[in-house]
Amino acid sequence: MALRELKVCLLGDTGVGKSSIVWRFVEDSFDPNINPTIGASFMTKTVQYQNELHKFLIWDTAGQERFRALAPMYYRGSAAAIIVYDITKEETFSTLKNWVKELRQHGPPNIVVAIAGNKCDLNDVREVIEKDAKDYADSIHAIFVETSAKNAININELFIEISRRIPSTDANPPSSGRSLNLILRIFDILHENHIVLSVWRTEATRARGHIRKIYAFLYNRVRVGWYVSTKGGESPK
Numbered sequence: 001m002a003l004r005e006l007k008v009c010l011l012g013d014t015g016v017g018k019s020s021i022v023w024r025f026v027e028d029s030f031d032p033n034i035n036p037t038i039g040a041s042f043m044t045k046t047v048q049y050q051n052e053l054h055k056f057l058i059w060d061t062a063g064q065e066r067f068r069a070l071a072p073m074y075y076r077g078s079a080a081a082i083i084v085y086d087i088t089k090e091e092t093f094s095t096l097k098n099w100v101k102e103l104r105q106h107g108p109p110n111i112v113v114a115i116a117g118n119k120c121d122l123n124d125v126r127e128v129i130e131k132d133a134k135d136y137a138d139s140i141h142a143i144f145v146e147t148s149a150k151n152a153i154n155i156n157e158l159f160i161e162i163s164r165r166i167p168s169t170d171a172n173p174p175s176s177g178r179s180l181n182l183i184l185r186i187f188d189i190l191h192e193n194h195i196v197l198s199v200w201r202t203e204a205t206r207a208r209g210h211i212r213k214i215y216a217f218l219y220n221r222v223r224v225g226w227y228v229s230t231k232g233g234e235s236p237k
């Protein structure tokens with residue numbers, strides 16, 4: 001059975017439930033005290049779809065504003081993007097529309113877009129009407145589902161729909177297509193390692209800054225001590 005790797009990223013405001021959706025899909029569990037994602041996290045899950053195995057390589061991005069600039073690294077090369085909003089928070093639906101615009105301008109041209117209105121278990125405090133969201137999704141030819149990571153509603157269905165929308169391998173040319181895919185994959189791996197390296201470099205620079213400050217502090221203490229003792233003042237304590 002053919003195995004296909006499908007890179008999928010999750011985008012959307014902080015707190016809408018992106019990580020919870022991924023946890024429900026991959027681990028079939030839910031944590032009401034889950035922490036906000038820092039940077040991004042990566043998980044995989046393989047499922048059978050018709051006569052193929054689909055290995056989802058899932059990049060779960062951080063919704064906090066300070067991580068926004070990292071998003072292009074995750075949607076670049078993605079076969080699909082799941083943009084999540086919280087049905088109980090109108091403003092998260094506006095953020096979703098901004099993500100759609102950004103994907104249209106800078107995302108891969110054939111990316112499959114899926115819209116997930118999460119927390120549908122909280123229907124009594126709903127702020128976004130389902131039909132409005134569905135109409136919007138239809139107008140941009142996106143998949144649309146309301147989900148609940150908490151109650152496991154429509155989570156598997158969301159990924160099955162993505163599998164269904166992604167063009168089948170029959171459409172791919174056999175050998176040249178495969179080598180192009182291999183080159184793109186190598187590029188992706190190098191690119192991902194480069195991200196890790198640059199994060200590491202930023203941390204190292206930060207650490208160097210601290211070391212420099214400690215050094216300057218100690219140096220000043222020693223210098224003042226030396227000055228005081230050689231000029232006849234009190235010895236440094």
Ligand SMILES: Nc1nc2c(ncn2[C@@H]2O[C@H](COP(=O)(O)OP(=O)(O)OP(=O)(O)O)[C@@H](O)[C@H]2O)c(=O)[nH]1
Nearest residue numbers: 014015016017018019020032036037063148149150
């Ligand atoms: N009631 C309900 N709560 C949910 C659901 N999904 C997530 N939550 C809760 O919403 C909060 C935020 O969930 P996360 O999965 O961390 O949200 P996120 O989008 O990954 O947030 P960032 O990582 O900051 O971008 C947590 O308290 C979750 O338990 C859901 O379907 N229903």
Ligand SMILES: [Mg+2]
Nearest residue numbers: 018019036037
């Ligand atoms: Mg998260």
